[in-house]
Amino acid sequence: MSTKGINHLGLTVRNLDETTSLFIDLLGWKLLARDDSYPRTTVSDGTCRLTLWQADRSQPMTDFDRKTNIGLHHVAFEVGSKEDLLALADKIRVWPGVTIEFEPEPLGGGPRQHMMFLEPGGIRIEIVWPAQG
Structure with a gap:
């Protein structure tokens, strides 16, 4: 038994609307789902699917650093x-x-x-x- 590739990649984002717009309006992806109660969106280019999660704005956010963050x-x-x-x-x-x-x-x-x-x-x-x- 083995895996069959990535089903989706989940990313926590600073601003859900800005990042969703970047994927849809700039990169030409499609919006597959939106759940404002969680909040999250799911976008796809037809091959790849991403779930974008709004970071908790009530807490301090930590900027991404590719050299020091695990992940x-x-x-x-x-x-x-x-x-x-x-x-x-x-x-x-x-x-x-x-x-x-x-x-x-x-x-x-x-x-x-x-x-x-x-x-x-x-x-x-x-x-x-x-x-x-």
């Missing part, structure tokens, strides 16, 4: 072409609250390329063009 380092999503990567980078650059860690560049000597950015709440997101297919 998530970053989450990486794939695009189908170099042109898709470059077009998405153009949109990411002007998205409110986003911080670009690095622009599209060769990955492992190329021809693969990737970029890294932080969504408004600070979670690191990588966009990868695998240069295959």
Whole structure:
């Protein structure tokens, strides 16, 4: 018996509406569910599914630090072409609250390329063009 891949990835976010909007309006994902009583949303690109959980705003929040926090380092999503990567980078650059860690560049000597950015709440997101297919 073994597992069959990730069913979903759950992320705690600083601002549920901002991060949900980033996935839907910037990355083109679909909203699958919203539960304001918990609060959480579920979004998908048709292949990957994320559950976004609102951090408890009544408690002090701790910023994400990939070097000292145990758990998530970053989450990486794939695009189908170099042109898709470059077009998405153009949109990411002007998205409110986003911080670009690095622009599209060769990955492992190329021809693969990737970029890294932080969504408004600070979670690191990588966009990868695998240069295959």
